[in-house]
Amino acid sequence: MSWIRITNAENIPLREGRSVRLGDDEIAIFNLGDRYVAVDNSCPHRGGPLCDGIVSGDTVVCPLHGWKISLETGAVLKPDVCVKVGTYPVTVEDGIIRVQYSKKKEEKAA
Amino acid sequence: MEELVIVGNGMAGVACLEQILSHAPKFNITVFGDETHANYNRILLSSVLAGERSADDITINSIDWYQRNNIGLRLGVRVSDIDPVERIVRGDDRSITQYDKLLLATGSNPFLPPISGLDKENVYTFRNLDDTRAILQAAAPGVKAVVIGGGLLGLEAARGLQARGCEVTVVHLLETLMNLQLDMTGGSYLQQKMEHLGVRVLTSRVTQRLLGNGKVEGLEFANGELLEADLVVIAAGIRPNAELGRKAGVTVNRGIVVNDHMETSDPRVFAVGECVEHRGQVYGLVAPLLEQGKVLAATITGNKGPKFEGWKPAAKLKVMGVDVFSAGEVEETPDTNAVRYEDPALGVYKKLIIRENRLTGVVLVGDASDSGRYVEWLRTNADLLVRRKSLLFPEPVPDHGQSVAEIPDGETVCGCMGVTKGTIINAIHEKGIRTLAQLKECTRASAGCGSCTNTCQQLLKAVAPEFEEETKKVLCGCLPFTQENLREIIHTQKLKSVQDVLDIYGNGVGCEICKPALSYLVDVVWCGEHAEDRSARFINDRVHANIQRDGTFSVVPRMRGGVTSPAELRRIADVAEKYKVKMVKVTGSQRIDLLGVNKADLPAIWAELGMPSGQAYTKGVRMVKTCVGTEFCRFGVQDAVHTGIELERRLENLYTPHKTKMGVTGCPRNCAEVTVKDIGLVGQEGSWQVVVGGAAGKHVRKADLLITVETTEDALNAAMLFFQYYRENANYLERTYDFVERLGIEKVRKETVYAAEKQKKALLRRLQKSKALSRDAWLERTRPVHPTQFVQIQPMEAYIQ
Numbered sequence: 075m076s077w078i079r080i081t082n083a084e085n086i087p088l089r090e091g092r093s094v095r096l097g098d099d100e101i102a103i104f105n106l107g108d109r110y111v112a113v114d115n116s117c118p119h120r121g122g123p124l125c126d127g128i129v130s131g132d133t134v135v136c137p138l139h140g141w142k143i144s145l146e147t148g149a150v151l152k153p154d155v156c157v158k159v160g161t162y163p164v165t166v167e168d169g170i171i172r173v174q175y176s177k178k179k180e181e182k183a184a
Numbered sequence: 185m186e187e188l189v190i191v192g193n194g195m196a197g198v199a200c201l202e203q204i205l206s207h208a209p210k211f212n213i214t215v216f217g218d219e220t221h222a223n224y225n226r227i228l229l230s231s232v233l234a235g236e237r238s239a240d241d242i243t244i245n246s247i248d249w250y251q252r253n254n255i256g257l258r259l260g261v262r263v264s265d266i267d268p269v270e271r272i273v274r275g276d277d278r279s280i281t282q283y284d285k286l287l288l289a290t291g292s293n294p295f296l297p298p299i300s301g302l303d304k305e306n307v308y309t310f311r312n313l314d315d316t317r318a319i320l321q322a323a324a325p326g327v328k329a330v331v332i333g334g335g336l337l338g339l340e341a342a343r344g345l346q347a348r349g350c351e352v353t354v355v356h357l358l359e360t361l362m363n364l365q366l367d368m369t370g371g372s373y374l375q376q377k378m379e380h381l382g383v384r385v386l387t388s389r390v391t392q393r394l395l396g397n398g399k400v401e402g403l404e405f406a407n408g409e410l411l412e413a414d415l416v417v418i419a420a421g422i423r424p425n426a427e428l429g430r431k432a433g434v435t436v437n438r439g440i441v442v443n444d445h446m447e448t449s450d451p452r453v454f455a456v457g458e459c460v461e462h463r464g465q466v467y468g469l470v471a472p473l474l475e476q477g478k479v480l481a482a483t484i485t486g487n488k489g490p491k492f493e494g495w496k497p498a499a500k501l502k503v504m505g506v507d508v509f510s511a512g513e514v515e516e517t518p519d520t521n522a523v524r525y526e527d528p529a530l531g532v533y534k535k536l537i538i539r540e541n542r543l544t545g546v547v548l549v550g551d552a553s554d555s556g557r558y559v560e561w562l563r564t565n566a567d568l569l570v571r572r573k574s575l576l577f578p579e580p581v582p583d584h585g586q587s588v589a590e591i592p593d594g595e596t597v598c599g600c601m602g603v604t605k606g607t608i609i610n611a612i613h614e615k616g617i618r619t620l621a622q623l624k625e626c627t628r629a630s631a632g633c634g635s636c637t638n639t640c641q642q643l644l645k646a647v648a649p650e651f652e653e654e655t656k657k658v659l660c661g662c663l664p665f666t667q668e669n670l671r672e673i674i675h676t677q678k679l680k681s682v683q684d685v686l687d688i689y690g691n692g693v694g695c696e697i698c699k700p701a702l703s704y705l706v707d708v709v710w711c712g713e714h715a716e717d718r719s720a721r722f723i724n725d726r727v728h729a730n731i732q733r734d735g736t737f738s739v740v741p742r743m744r745g746g747v748t749s750p751a752e753l754r755r756i757a758d759v760a761e762k763y764k765v766k767m768v769k770v771t772g773s774q775r776i777d778l779l780g781v782n783k784a785d786l787p788a789i790w791a792e793l794g795m796p797s798g799q800a801y802t803k804g805v806r807m808v809k810t811c812v813g814t815e816f817c818r819f820g821v822q823d824a825v826h827t828g829i830e831l832e833r834r835l836e837n838l839y840t841p842h843k844t845k846m847g848v849t850g851c852p853r854n855c856a857e858v859t860v861k862d863i864g865l866v867g868q869e870g871s872w873q874v875v876v877g878g879a880a881g882k883h884v885r886k887a888d889l890l891i892t893v894e895t896t897e898d899a900l901n902a903a904m905l906f907f908q909y910y911r912e913n914a915n916y917l918e919r920t921y922d923f924v925e926r927l928g929i930e931k932v933r934k935e936t937v938y939a940a941e942k943q944k945k946a947l948l949r950r951l952q953k954s955k956a957l958s959r960d961a962w963l964e965r966t967r968p969v970h971p972t973q974f975v976q977i978q979p980m981e982a983y984i985q
Contacts, residue, residue, distance in 0.1 A: 079980040085972045089719035090726075093976050096983040103977075123735040126723035128696040135696035137723045137731050139601065140631055142696075153628045154611070175983065 080171045086110065091125035091134065096175055101162060103171060104129060104145055111145040112162040112173050118150060124159070185212050186284035188484070189273055191263045191428060193217025195226055196457025196473040197289025198245055203481030205253055210485055214256040214281055216263050216273070221313050222247050227470055229316050230337075233323075233344030236819070239313055266432040268450060285452055285484060288429060288440060292422035292458040292468065297332070297357075301394030307416045310341045322415045325349030330403060330413040332391055334361040336499055338419035339374075342383050343506070345417070353384040353411065355391060355403065357420075365499045365510035366547055369526070373533040373549040377506050380531070386411070424459045424466055439466050444491040446480035456480045463494055471495065496562055500552065509552035512562055513537050513545030520544065525576045534576055541569045588642045597639050600632020605643065612647045619652050620644060621661075635882045657915070660697040663690030667705070667915045674709045681715035682706060694720065701916035704803065707839055708911050711950050712957030718969055727974060728961040729786055730801035732779065736766075737786065739778040740800035741793050742836065745810040745828035745848070746774025752795060759792050773807045773845065775800070786974050787965035796836070796960040803917070804839045806846075808832040809857070813850025813867065822867025824850035827896050831865070834900065835907055837958040838951075841914040841923075844907070859887045862910075862920040863903050868892075872899035876906050876932070877924030885921045888929040891937045905936040905944055908951040 078096065080103065086092050091104040093115045102115035102125035111132075115125050122138035132145050142152035148161040163174040188204075188211035190197050201215065217223075221243075228242040250257040258275065265274040266286070273281050294309035296302060306322050308315050319341075323329065329345045331338045334356030346352045354361070360371025361378070375385045390406035394416060403411045424439035434448040435441040439461030442448055446462075448455055456476045458468055467473060472495035479492040498511035516522040516537055525534040530550065536558070537545035543561040548554070561568065568575065591597070593606035611617055611627045623640060624630055630637045644651050658664050663686065665673065670685070679685050682702040686694045694702070699720035706714040718726045729737035741756070756776055760768050766780025775798055781789060790797075799805055808831050811817065813824030828848035835846075847858030848865040858864025860880035864887055866873040871894050878887030891902050909932065914923040924932055936947070968974065 078983055081977045081980060085977055087719060087970045087972070092972055094979055095976065096979060120733065121735070123731075126726075126731065126735070128699055128722065129719065130695040130699075131693040138733065138735075140628065140696065152625060154615070154626050170980070 076176065077165070077172045077174050080173055083110070083166050083169050083171050086171070089129045091127065091129070093123065093125040094173075096173075101160075101173065101175065102134075103164065103173065104134065106132060106145070110164045110166060110171055112164050112175075113143065113145060113148055114159040116159070117141050117143070118155075118157040118159055186210060187282055188213045188285045188287065189281055189283040190215045190287045190289060191273065192289030192291055192457065192459075193219065193223055193257075193259070194289060194291045194457065195223070195244070195470060196291065196477060197287070198223040199474050200287065200289065200456045200477030200480050201255070202245075203478050204485060207481060207485035207487060211285070212256075213254075214258065215250070216258045216261050216275065218260065218262040219312055219314070220260040222250075222257075222259070224313060226312070229310070229313065230340035230344050232313075232316050233310075233319060233341060234347040235344075236347075238818075239317070241818070263428060266428055268433045268453070271452065283452070285454065286432065287480070287484070288432070288448075288453065288455040288459060289457045290425040290428055290459045293425050294418060295421040295423050296418060297391065297420045299332075299391050299394060301396070301400070302418070304394050304396050304400040304416075305398055306400045306414060307394060307418070309418050310337060311422075319345070319415070319417060320348070323348040323350050326351065327414045328412050329353070329415040329417065330355055330411060331417045331419055332403075333419035333421065334358075334385065334387065335364060335419065335421060336362060336501060338417075339378065339501060339506075341417050341419050342378070343381070345415075346381070346383055350415070351384075352382075353386060353413075354378065355389050355405075355411070356385070356387045357390060359388050361385065361387070362499075362501070362508070362510070365497070365514065366508070366549070367514050367535065370508075370510070370514070370533055370535065370547040370549050373531060374501075374506070374508055377531055377550065381505050422458065422468055424461065426459050426461075429453075429455065429459065437461050437464075444479075444493060445483045445488055446476055446492060447483060454480055454484055462492060465494060467495065467497075469497065469499060471498070498559060498562075500555065507548065507550055507552040509546070509548040509555040509558075511546050511555075511559060512543070514547050523575050536575055538568065538575075541567055541572075543568060588639060588646055591639075597643070598627075598629040598632060598636045601628040603627050603629040608640065608643055609647050612644065617644070618648055618650050633882050659701055659916075660695055661691075662686065662694050662698045665689065667701070670702070670705055671709055671912075674705055680706060680710060680713070682717050682720040684715075696722075700725070704839060704841065704916050708954070711953040716969070718973075724801035727783055727786060728797055728801060728964065729781065729783070734780075736780045737783055738800070739781050739786065739789055739793075740771065740775050740798040741790075741795035742798040742807070742832075743775050743795070744832040744836075745808055745825050747810075747825060747829065748776075752793075755793055755795075759789050762792070763789055771800070773800075774809050775807060783974055784976055787968070790962040790965045797962040799836070799961070802839065803842050804844065805832070805835045805837070806843050809845070809847040809861070811849045811851075811855035813848075817850060817855075819853060820850035820867070821869045822850045822872065822896070824848045824856065824865075824867055827865060827867075827900070828856075830896075831900055831903060834904060834955070837960055838907075838911070838954055840907075840911055841916050842919045844910075844920065846903070860884065861887065863906060865899050865903065870894065872896065874899055874902040874906070874937075877921045877929070879919065879921035881919070885925070887921075888924055888932075890929070890933060901948075902937050904951055905939075905947055906932070908947045909936045911954075912947075912950070 086105040091102045093100050093102050100115040101112050103112045117136040119141045122136040124134050126137045127134040133142050135142050148158040150157050165172050193215050223245045225242045225244050231237045261275040261277050263273050264276045271283050294311045308319050327350045329350040329352050331342045331354045334354050342352045342354045360368050361374045391403050392406050393404040394400050395402040400416050402413050426436045426440045429436045429440035432453050434450045434453050440455040440459050441461050457473050476492050479490045482490045496512045501508035520537050520539045523536045532550035535547045546558040591605050597605050617623050630640045685702050700722050703720045723731050763785050765778045769777045771777045808828040810824045810828035814820040815825050844862045846863045847856040847861040849856035849858045850867040860878040864875040873892050874890045875887035876890045879885040893899050
């Protein structure tokens, strides 16, 4: 478990997401106004880029087929299926976003 | 090699010759033609007369073609005699040509009724190109033209003369027009049609004499009546030209008699075309003659086998504004049923003759759109028992929504989201779903293209115990207002951003449904003077490119009117190579799509293309598809290309409730397919039709006529009025075809083109204001709305796994 310095907080606009490549994986970091959150940047449905979705409260809607994913828990809220994406703790220190990231999502799910 | 001599250079002879050439070479071929023209399409003479085509346009085989195929062509030479014993033909140029095989394709002669004075000036038959040219010389606006003969050819000639500005009267011997192809009722419907088109029709008239001193001045009928005429065209039918058959010593009745293999009574002599009599029948229409040619070619080349077994006569009148079709028997007999449909006000008459559940004849006047179906039934001798109820109407389209019970549980109902009937029913039971919105929310069914919405509704009705029909069309659960209310709220409360609307009138959060809709609404209500919030936009509108299934994007530069240049194409090619674009594809809208582009490359690609955004990713002005129009096309009557480019310039960069596809076409042939566009301009001689609400998507809808106007500027204006009206009144994601259908075209007309001047000006003023504030979205390549708009963020430190 290591905290990785990612980018200046202002690089992620309000209620939008941006993707970041970490090793072989990509995560999506969102600016929810009062906090930042990070999830795997791949929709469990068809792998759509979640960073490009519309933010609705603390959820994001995948731009490909409209799956709705909780940015808090990673759970798929719509449709009614029992899958999750990985979520990662985020902090902002001195205006810099840090993400605690360690494992690939497959390992996490297992 | 044997010597084959063909007498006759018309359609049947040459069509047969082409077939002979497709077999193994066996002959030295010589063709005699008494006209001085190469072979041409005789059935198009009427369109030469009408000015739709030039004489060159109807040439089938040019002189080169004969040379390339080593055919000796003797144009302008009439064969005067045949000696079947010596096997020679004699030309009127005193030539003598030997033959091993002789093919007679001498066609027919115009029938000249017993009328005195046919030798006066300005009296013509209408049979060949020379006749046509002579008639054209004499035809001019205001000339009183009389066509004797109300058959197919006579009526075509009449419309052709009318197109030249003549005052035309058709004089027909019998009681009704086209009496060979139509029954009496059909003939009188046709007469009405012709009269509506401004052609005078006199039936039951026996012409006795042509009057005039040198030049024709009039006609005298047997009943003593007189009719003025400056020009007379005789189209009283044709007679097989069988004279050379007699000279060749073969059996001749009305025409040269042939058997099913197209052989005459002399094994060396063959005949094809209008000069032929087969099983007692003589043909004057082109389709059976081509069929005869095929059979004859097989026989004469030693491949005897195929047979010509007769043809059910079929005729289509090819004059503008008149739909007439006839095939097979036209009169009922005691052993047949006639199925009829008549609407005198519309001028539509249809009759089918049925014997033992099979179609044996059809007459269509006023609407021949179904002729293809009937020809097929005739050809295949189809059993019509199961179709008896829909013989005259389109067969009902099976509607799954009507019988949801028949759908198996495993069948996919929503093809976009892959939801089966079973899944939907389970969800209804387990989650207590009562509304379509809940069903959509829970299963995603009908959340894609929406074409299964009906089926989903039906399933809900059938399965859900407490089904509730949605009464008020609110946008979504985030704010309880209809779009109409929202426009009003945005306007009166002076709300300029999506977040303001959500904070004051909604739940403060919003979702993927209301946010893009509100983004559109604040833009259109404030004519572009709103506070843009990209987070409320779909990704396509954040980066001005269309997201693809793999998360890459597509780039479609604007090519106004579908017109590009070598320099643009070169730049497109360079960009495609440099950025390793995965696919370069021509789109359905006359543009070029670069697929598989990474988001980060978008700004550089736009810069290197140096072309504006084609808005292919957004609900906005997509493109204006055009045909080449008068610029190059020989049929064009309006300048489609420049009108289309102008229309595109006036509206581009604007946003609309849903995508807006447009088209401009330079003549009614409609090559740009504009009648299935949201807005289409159809060029006609001296006017434009402006049509709206067409669709060729999940369903097909023919556009409604908004208005017909004379000038290009008026047409553009009408299009702009409709465009702005649609922007201001349609619901977000409502295509023009749903919008026009919901309101009705009458209402749309009243509030756009027929609105009060003040209202129209206001519409245009708001359009201009929006337009002035709009700009090419791809300019954000140099002035992004946010520094990371297009970039993938690079972590400040490396991640070590």
